[in-house]
Amino acid sequence: MTIEPLLKYMSDYISLTDEEIAYLESKISVRSYLKGQYIVQQGDVCKYSCFVLSGCTKTFYVDNDGQEHILMFSIEDWWTSDMGSFVTQTPADFNVQCIENTELVMFSYDTIEDLYREIPKLERFFRQIIEKGFAASQKRIVRNFSLSAKEQYLHFREQYPKIEQRIPQYMVASYLGITKEFLSKIKSQLIFEQ
Structure with a gap:
């Protein structure tokens, strides 16, 4: 599978040269998961921030009574991970599990740091998508209350x-x-x- 959907998504925020695209492609990996497989589990450190090429995931936590609470779903052209765990490199509060067979572009923590250094505009890109995600989660909290x-x-x-x-x-x-x-x-x- 090509990373073309990722490049198209990025083009809404930034433009990359052919050299920058080649460098990006050299640093990331594409991985397929089967339905039911976990990308990250509660208690493990989230190693990747992932862009969904195909498939569907759910992000959830399991409470002390074993009850599952779903925070979000991610489909094509969406991002998925336990962002808090990924950014701080501490144990995850959430599970990310595939609901369908899923193909992901995977950015490791170290890779993102390298990309920020080599292609500074990617730092702006990731900041913008994280800000949008944060705003969406705040709106969801308000909706839950109101x-x-x-x-x-x-x-x-x-x-x-x-x-x-x-x-x-x-x-x-x-x-x-x-x-x-x-x-x-x-x-x-x-x-x-x-």
Whole structure:
């Protein structure tokens, strides 16, 4: 698989010369994971920040009762990792697991540091995508406090139309912080309202 989708994504933020692209390609790796495989597990140090070429992942944590809480999904042209663990190189709070067979462009911690030195504009690129991710997570916190479960589900459907068809409903419910039974009730209510 080519890293063309990554280069296209980057071109929305920065332009790279052919030499810079060649250097970038020499430093990163592309890896395939099978459905169910973990990219990082709670307690391990997250070694990679990953760009999704194909497939779907979920980022989640498991509480002391063994309950899974999904924070986010990542599909094509999205990023996935435990960013806190990756940036600080300390044990991960989250798991990142493949929901489908997934192909990733993988940036190791050392690679990113090398890229910052050799291609300074990549530091600006990564800062911008991290800022966007941070802003999105803050907005999600506000929505969790201010919207009803039904409103959160409608927002999820509107914001992530390509994801819902690809993941089991119990995962959507976990992401929304509700039971799958309550999600079924919301969906029935929405059908009735149409």
